[in-house]
Amino acid sequence: MKVLVVLSVFLVASQAKVVQSWASLQHVNSNLASISAISHDNGEGVVAPAPRIVGGAAVAQGQIPWQALLVMDGSSVCSGALVSSDWVLTTAHCLDGSRSFAVTLGATSRTAGQANAVTEYAKEAIVHASFNAKTYANDIGALRLQTLVDFTDYIDAVQLPSLSQASTTFEGATALVSGYGRTSSSSQAASDVLLQAEVQVISNAVCTQTFNTYIQSSNICSVGLNGQTPCDHGDSGGPLVVADDDSQYVLVGLMSFGAHNCPAGLPTAYVRVTSYLSWISANTGVALGPR
CATH class of the missing domain: 2.40.10.10 (Trypsin-like serine proteases)
Incomplete structure (x- = not known):
């Protein structure tokens, strides 16, 4: 072994x-070319990278x-x-x-x-x-x-998942996501302050209904709670964490892509860290x- x-x-x-x-x-000093969006229409709108946090709460220094x-x-x-x-x-x-x-x-x-x-x-x-x-x-x-x-x-x-958690789905868990992305569909600028939002981890089967074949076993998905949701521009790579039994936060996801203009109720997809x-x-x- x-x-x-x-x-x-x-x-x-x-x-x-x-x-x-x-x-x-x-x-x-060279400028970075814009990251290309995924341009395939999945029936719910264009899938786009770099989620934002809409309706998120400002974070105090030391909180994350x-x-x-x-x-x-x-x-x-x-x-x-x-x-x-x-x-x-x-x-x-x-x-x-x-x-x-x-x-x-x-x-x-x-x-x-x-x-x-x-x-x-x-x-x-x-x-x-x-x-x-x-x-x-x-x-x-x-x-x-x-x-x-x-x-x-x-x-x-942040704490990484343990090897014993490699097959854990975290489905149903309440999680916290954070980042500096846009705060509304109309805004074109990243947020001036760090924002956080509470989300719930959902099954990949449910997530596939929105993103079809983009969702693989190496993705983990969430939906927003209380009107808060990640969606577009500036939050890419943002950490998705859940609290373990010892109330320590564990990194379970990195924000990867979401639905264009973040329609209410649609999920966000992350890299599944495990x-x-x-x-x-x-x-x-x-x-x-x-x-």
């Missing part, structure tokens, strides 16, 4: 591509200490989740094609400087080798920070708990 596990980790490690080295990430604000090539905005002192998980479509990555931790404002917040550049960006930019399959990536960050009351890593535990461990070295 141990040999099989080692072989599995080795194979997963080979399924990643390093986007850039640290030397090529510095002092890049694992939240990362990512700025690619000095312009485009995504979110991510700090999982160790030097690794941030996000979606592949946030990283693919970009050359520089500024990562701000400990902040709740996108536009104003804040005490207790730090900004680091990434020295390595990894995109899953099987990421498909048309279908958003394997939409996971990782950034390695140039400097190890100190954990504080405002900056801390589907990529071996990939995460092999490429970041972050240890996984047995239970």
Whole structure:
């Protein structure tokens, strides 16, 4: 059994591509081209990447200490989740094609400087080798920070699922999602402040009714609660977390795509983190708990 596990980790490690080295990430002034949307009509509207949070509540500093604000090539905005002192998980479509990555931790404002917040550049960006930019399959990536960050009351890593949770669906669980995306369909700008929303995890079978073949076993889906919902532009890579039995938050998803203009009641799709535990461990070295 141990040999099989080692072989599995080795194979997963080979399924990643390093986007850039640290030397090529510095002092890049080129603008990032717009991330292309999925243009297939599924009967409910056009599926689009980069969900936003509509009706979300503002977050206080220290409330979501694992939240990362990512700025690619000095312009485009995504979110991510700090999982160790030097690794941030996000979606592949946030990283693919970009050359520089500024990562701000400990902040709740996108536009104003804040005490207790730090900004680091990434020295390595990894995109899953099987990421498909048309279908958003394997939409996971990782950034390695140039400097190890100190954990504080405002900056801390979120807990990854344990190996024993690899087959857990989390269906029916109440979850929390956070990000800096647009706050309404009419807005074209990312939110100035970090927002959070309560959502409920739904089954992939229900999610497939909206997104058809875009939904795979490596996705996890949610619907908004109390009028709050993620939908479009700026929240991509945003962490979806659930509380475990010890009231510790566990990272179960990374926001991947949603329905265009976020019609009420339609779901949002995320990367299912439990589907990529071996990939995460092999490429970041972050240890996984047995239970």
